[in-house]
Structure formats: C-alpha cells, structure tokens
Amino acid sequence: MSPRDTSFHTSGDTLLDVRGLTVRTDDGRVLVDDLSFTVASGERLGLIGESGSGKSLTTLALLGLLPDGMTATGSVELAGTQVVGAPEKRLTAVRGRDAAVVFQEPLTALDPLMRMGRQIAEPLARRTGLRGRELNSAVTEALVRVRLSEPDRIARAFPHEISGGQRQRVALAMALACDPGLLIADEPTTALDVSVQAEMLDLLDTLVREREMAVLFVSHDLAVVAKVTDRVLVLKDGRAVEEGPVLDVVTAPRAEYTRALVAGARKLESALDLRSPR
Amino acid sequence: MTPEPKPAPVLELTDVAVRYRGAAADVVQDVSLAVEPGQSLALVGESGAGKTTLLRILLGLARPTAGTVRFDGEPLAPRDRRQMRRFRRGVQCVFQDPYSSLDPSRRVAAIVAEPLRSLGIDSRTSAAPKVAAALERVGLPADTASRYPHEFSGGQRQRIAIARAIVCDPRVLLADEPVSALDVTTRVKVVDLLAELKEERDLTLVMVSHDLSVVASLCERTAVLERGRLVEQGDTAQVLGEPAHPYTRRLIDSVPRLPV
Numbered sequence: 001m002s003p004r005d006t007s008f009h010t011s012g013d014t015l016l017d018v019r020g021l022t023v024r025t026d027d028g029r030v031l032v033d034d035l036s037f038t039v040a041s042g043e044r045l046g047l048i049g050e051s052g053s054g055k056s057l058t059t060l061a062l063l064g065l066l067p068d069g070m071t072a073t074g075s076v077e078l079a080g081t082q083v084v085g086a087p088e089k090r091l092t093a094v095r096g097r098d099a100a101v102v103f104q105e106p107l108t109a110l111d112p113l114m115r116m117g118r119q120i121a122e123p124l125a126r127r128t129g130l131r132g133r134e135l136n137s138a139v140t141e142a143l144v145r146v147r148l149s150e151p152d153r154i155a156r157a158f159p160h161e162i163s164g165g166q167r168q169r170v171a172l173a174m175a176l177a178c179d180p181g182l183l184i185a186d187e188p189t190t191a192l193d194v195s196v197q198a199e200m201l202d203l204l205d206t207l208v209r210e211r212e213m214a215v216l217f218v219s220h221d222l223a224v225v226a227k228v229t230d231r232v233l234v235l236k237d238g239r240a241v242e243e244g245p246v247l248d249v250v251t252a253p254r255a256e257y258t259r260a261l262v263a264g265a266r267k268l269e270s271a272l273d274l275r276s277p278r
Numbered sequence: 279m280t281p282e283p284k285p286a287p288v289l290e291l292t293d294v295a296v297r298y299r300g301a302a303a304d305v306v307q308d309v310s311l312a313v314e315p316g317q318s319l320a321l322v323g324e325s326g327a328g329k330t331t332l333l334r335i336l337l338g339l340a341r342p343t344a345g346t347v348r349f350d351g352e353p354l355a356p357r358d359r360r361q362m363r364r365f366r367r368g369v370q371c372v373f374q375d376p377y378s379s380l381d382p383s384r385r386v387a388a389i390v391a392e393p394l395r396s397l398g399i400d401s402r403t404s405a406a407p408k409v410a411a412a413l414e415r416v417g418l419p420a421d422t423a424s425r426y427p428h429e430f431s432g433g434q435r436q437r438i439a440i441a442r443a444i445v446c447d448p449r450v451l452l453a454d455e456p457v458s459a460l461d462v463t464t465r466v467k468v469v470d471l472l473a474e475l476k477e478e479r480d481l482t483l484v485m486v487s488h489d490l491s492v493v494a495s496l497c498e499r500t501a502v503l504e505r506g507r508l509v510e511q512g513d514t515a516q517v518l519g520e521p522a523h524p525y526t527r528r529l530i531d532s533v534p535r536l537p538v
Contacts, residue, residue, distance in 0.1 A: 050461035051432070164325070193324035194488060198532035220461060223534035250536050264466040265536055271494035272533065274519035 015041040015181050015214050016062070016099070020074035021084075023057050023066065023238075031070070032057050033238040041181055044208065044215040046225035046246060048261070049235035055218045058235070059186050062216075063099060064091040079181055096123055100175035104187035106167035109174065110159040116143075116170050117155030123177040146173045147203055165196035169203070176207065183208060186218045201227050222265050226250055234258050286351045287312035288368070288450050288482060289336055294345035296331050304343070306331050306506045313450065318476060318483035320493040320514065322529070323503035329486040332503070333454050336484060337371055338362070367397055370443040374455035376435030380427040386413070386438055387423035393446045405445075412441040416471060433464035437471070444475060451475075453485045457492055469495050490533055494518055502526045 016039040023032035032054040039045050049055040061072040064083050076083040079098040081090065103109055111119060120139050124130065130138050136155075143151035146169040159167055168188060175183060185204065189197040205228050208215050219225050225232055226246050234242040234255065242255040253259045290313070296306040306328040313319050313336075321329045334340040335347060338356055347354040349365050356362060370393065373379040380389055390412055391405040400408065406423075413422050416437040427435055436456065443451055456472070457465045469492055475481050476496070487493050493500055494514055501511035502523065510523040521527045 050463065194490075194532040195324065195528055198534070201534070221534065222462075223536045226537050227534055247537055251538070260463055262536070264462045267466055268462070268469070268489075268491040268495065269535060272491045272518065272530075274494060274515045 013041045014038050015043075015079055016216070017077040018062070018075070019077075021058065021061060021076055022073045023054065023061055023070055024073070026069045026071075031238050032061065032072075034074070035235075035238075035240055037233050037240070037243065039182065039214050039216055041214050042212040043231070044217065044229040046229035046232035047216060047218040047235060048220070048222060048225055048232050049218075050220050050261075052237065053235040054238035055220075055235050056186055059101065059184050059216065059218055062184065063095050063101060064088075096178045096180065097127070098180060099182040099184055100178060100180040101184040101186065102168070102171050102175050102188045104190050106164070106171040106191075107159060109171045110167060112159050114158070115155065116157050116159070116162070120155075120170065120174050120177055123174060127178045142173045142177055143170070145176070145207070146170070147199075148173075165192055165200065168192060168200060172200075172204065172207075176211075179211070180213070182214045182216060184216045184218070187220070188217075189224060190219070190221070197224070204228060222250060222261060223269075234261070285315045287314050287348070288350060289313040289484070290348040290351075291332070291335065291342075292346045292348070294332075294335065294342040294347070296328070296335065296340070297343045304506060306335075306342075309345070309503075309506075309508050311501055311508065311511060313482060313484055315449065315482055316480065317499050318485070318497040320497035320500045321484070321486045321503060322488070322490065322493055322500055324488060324529075326505065327503040328506040329503055330454060333452055333484070333486050337369070337452055338365060363397060366393070367399075367446055368448050369450045369452060370446065370448040371452040371454070372436070372439045372443050372456045373453075375459055376432050376439055377459075379439055380435055382427050384426075385423065386425055386427065389427070390423070390438065390442045390445055392442060397446060399446060408445055409441075412445040413438075415444070415475075416441045431464075433460050433468060436460060436468055440468075440471065440475070444479065444481070447479070449480070450482045450484060453483060455487055455489075456485065458487065458489055465492070472496055490518060490530060502529070 019036045021032060021035040022030060024030050035058060047055045060066050062076055062083065064086060066072055072084050074084060078094055081094050117139050120142050121135055124138050125135055139155055140151045143154055148154050148166060148169050154162060154166060189200050192200060217225055217229050229246050232246045232249050233240055236257045242249060242258045249258060250262060253262045292310050294306060294309045295304045297304045309332060321332055323329050335342055338354055387409055390409045394400040394405045394408060409423060418437055457468050460468060473496060476483060483496055485497060497514050500514040500517040502509050504525045510517055510526050517526060518530060521530060
C-alpha cells in the first residue's frame with residue numbers, strides 16, 4: 001500500500017478524514033472494523049466505548065503508532081497526509097505538528113530521568129527555533145498556560161516529584177507546545193481524582209476553544225465526553241454503532257447499545273439525587 | 279441471626295492514627311468511626327486521603343500507631359488466633375483489581391474455596407457444594423469452577439472475588455473500590471449484585487470508593503476523608519444531599535453529570 005496523495009492539501013476544512021479504517025492482528029482478528037469519520041478543523045469529536053471497543057487502537061492508528069503485530073488498512077488522512085502505510089519519517093513530521101496526543105497515564109509520555117522543563121523545551125525548540133533564555137521563558141509560559149502555579153518549581157522537577165494532576169498538565173503543555181491542529185486526548189482524566197478531573201476538563205475546554213483547535217476526545221465516560229465535545233461516535237467491538245450531536249445521543253440514543261450505556265450511567269447518577277426523599 | 283436490642287458495632291475505630299516508618303507526618307489522624315450491623319459504610323475521599331490505609335486497618339492487615347480497633351467490642355489482637363479465626367470468618371474482603379487479586383495458577387473452585395479451607399471449616403470435598411452455591415449466587419455458570427481466572431472478563435472476575443468473599447457467610451464485606459475498574463454497564467450489574475447480597479444475607483458493606491454514585495447506591499452511611507482527617511460523617515443522604523463541609527461539597531460538584 002503506497003501513499004499516493006501526500007502532497008495534497010485539503011482545501012476544505014476537513015482536518016482528519018478516516019475511511020474504512022480496519023485494524024487486524026497478525027493472526028487475522030479484526031479489532032477495528034471498517035471505521036469512517038471526519039473531524040473538521042476546530043471541531044470537537046468524542047469517541048465513546050467500553051474496554052475492547054477499539055477506541056484506543058483507533059487513536060494509535062491515526063498517528064501510525066500501532067503496536068507490533070497489528071496492521072491498519074483503509075485510509076487515514078491527517079491534514080492532507082496519508083498515515084496508513086506511510087514511512088516512519090513522514091509520520092514523525094505529522095506527529096506533534098498536525099496532531100498531538102495526551103494519554104491516560106501521563107507517565108508514559110514523560111521521561112522519568114528528565115526534568116519537566118527540558119521535556120517541554122524539546123518540542124518547543126524544534127518548532128520555534130528559540131534558545132537559551134528565550135526558550136526558558138517560553139517553557140514557563142507554556143506551564144502557566146496549563147494553569148500550573150509555581151511553573152519554575154515544576155520546570156525543575158522530575159516526573160515522580162509532582163502529583164498526577166500536575167503531570168497530566170505537563171503532558172498537555174507538551175502536546176500543545178507545537179500548536180497542533182488536532183489534539184487527541186485518550187482518557188486524559190480517567191486516572192485523576194474527581195476534583196482534579198473537573199479542573200482538567202475545564203482547562204482543556206478553555207485552551208481548545210481559545211485556539212480553535214480540533215479535538216478527538218476518547219473516553220468510556222459519557223458524562224465527561226458530553227462536557228468537552230459537540231459530536232460523538234459510539235464504538236462497540238470495533239464498530240461504529242451510532243454517531244450524532246452529543247446532546248442528541250445522550251438524551252435520545254438510537255442504537256440499542258448506546259441506550260444501555262446511557263441507561264447505566266443515568267441509573268448510577270440517579271443515586272446521587274439524594275435531596276429528593278428516598 | 280439473633281436480633282439484639284442494641285447491637286454493638288462490628289468494627290470500631292477510636293482515635294486512630296497511622297504514621298508510616300520514617301514519614302514526617304501521620305497519613306491518618308484522629309479517626310473514630312463505627313461499623314454498625316446493617317449500616318453499610320462508605321469511606322470517601324481522593325487519592326492520598328488515607329482511605330485504603332483505614333481499610334487495611336479494619337482488615338487487620340495494618341496496625342494503627344495510635345488509637346484502638348475493636349471487633350465485636352473487643353480490641354483486635356492479630357496474635358490471638360481464636361479471635362482472628364472469628365474475625366476472618368465474619369469479615370471478608372474484595373479488592374479493586376480483579377486481575378491481580380485472583381491467583382492465576384489455580385482453578386476458580388480452589389480460589390473460591392480458600393476461605394473455607396484456611397478457616398478449617400471444610401475440606402476440598404465438603405467445600406464443593408458451597409463453592410457451587412456461591413458461584414451460582416453471583417450469577418456465574420456452573421462450569422466456572424473448573425476454569426482459570428484468565429478465561430474471564432473483568433466483571434466476571436470481580437464476581438468470582440465476590441463469591442470467594444461470601445462463601446463463608448461473613449457479616450461484613452470490606453471492599454476497596456470494588457467496581458471502579460469495570461465498564462459502566464458491568465458496573466451497574468455488580469452494584470446491583472452487591473445490593474442484593476446486602477439485603478438477603480444481612481451483609482454490612484464497608485466500602486472505599488471515590489465514586490459517589492456507587493456510594494449513594496450501596497451505603498447507608500458515609501465518612502469523608504481529606505488528607506488523613508475525617509471531615510464529615512453521617513447518613514449518606516445527609517452527607518451527600520446536604521454536605522456540611524466545603525470539601526464534601528467540592529467532591530459532589532466535581533462529579534461529571536450527563537446533560538438532561
């Protein structure tokens with residue numbers, strides 16, 4: 001499979017165009033099955049699914065990051081570049097610049113032996129060409145932008161010296177450093193405490209709106225997705241079962257699976273409405 | 279079950295403090311709480327609040343540096359074998375991660391029979407019908423007993439862990455985030471199962487959870503911990519419905535809700 005239309009730049013505003021994306025293991029199991037969707041620039045799409053739905057594999061496939069033993073077929077066009085089958089060199093140029101990713105566990109994105117400041121400085125320097133003192137102040141600025149108080153202390157710290165919420169903010173700062181057109185967030189708040197999660201969602205939402213950045217937000221949690229996206233795609237066993245505006249899907253789900261998902265979430269939630277007599 | 283006029287707390291902590299060796303400060307401070315029969319208790323708080331430490335103390339797996347732990351009114355003495363036998367028979371537990379809490383090299387039958395055998399209640403053969411009944415009760419098919427943990431999904435494994443915990447008919451079930459590793463649809467079913475077991479077996483739950491909706495579904499009482507201190511405790515409807523402490527209010531307001 002050779003990428004043909006690499007120099008083609010989308011004239012419309014479709015930033016990500018996924019068509020018939022299929023992920024298979026070497027022994028022939030289909031984990032993502034004929035998935036198609038688009039994300040326009042500035043659009044915020046949620047990818048909803050439970051474990052085994054293929055949502056994380058989909059995000060990995062979008063950046064050509066599938067683990068060994070899995071192959072993608074179909075088409076993934078990211079800002080005009082065909083990702084499926086592209087050589088690693090071309091993918092390196094795409095990652096970070098056109099699309100950056102924040103994973104569930106910030107420690108996977110952070111080098112344990114490198115101070116936070118340097119980890120952010122690296123992509124910043126590559127994009128801006130800044131050096132020395134100017135680069136340092138750009139790093140501080142990036143940390144302030146993700147609402148980290150004490151940016152200087154954080155910049156000097158190693159990953160294990162700061163909290164999970166702070167790490168996730170640093171990971172977000174790194175993802176935003178190259179001003180990507182698309183931010184992919186894979187369960188970015190799942191490992192966080194509820195109050196930290198609420199702050200992080202608010203931060204993400206504000207930053208993304210300010211920059212008119214497109215977002216692909218992947219999560220198992222409908223309520224979280226509803227907070228930060230406009231449109232959702234529901235995945236089950238590697239297939240899309242429903243797609244639509246988030247409010248429609250949450251208030252009037254059509255697919256049987258989505259209905260079960262919404263009913264489950266609502267049932268648990270209803271237990272919290274304690275102000276009414278039991 | 280003999281109904282008593284005023285039942286003593288099954289488990290009771292008085293002024294408990296815990297400090298880990300070499301640490302500068304207590305991870306748990308001045309905690310007093312009681313687990314009354316039939317009044318399931320939730321320990322709520324964020325990471326580092328000391329929830330799991332308290333649960334370990336209630337389980338007899340850790341000892342407080344100060345304060346006392348009582349079981350049926352007597353101080354808990356891990357060296358007292360007879361008391362510990364009674365304690366283990368009355369208090370069982372379920373952990374958060376259904377992948378690490380089941381021995382992968384043993385068949386489900388042996389895993390579920392473990393409490394019966396280690397407490398000397400049953401032999402392998404006399405345990406079998408009780409194991410079968412427990413597995414059936416948690417909604418697993420009969421052939422489960424002869425299979426291995428890796429053959430099951432996360433929700434099924436958590437059911438196996440619950441079967442193991444209820445097989446010796448305990449009075450109290452201590453559960454550390456029992457459903458937080460599960461998908462929403464599975465989570466609802468396991469919460470329902472725990473609610474049924476509470477009802478039909480007079481089981482009192484003591485549950486650590488960060489998920490307030492699960493707490494509200496299962497526990498009559500709630501204790502809120504913030505950085506090792508108990509900031510609020512009382513009836514769940516009161517604590518979550520009309521929180522008195524700002525930290526509790528913040529926790530409740532942070533829960534993401536579906537748009538209506």
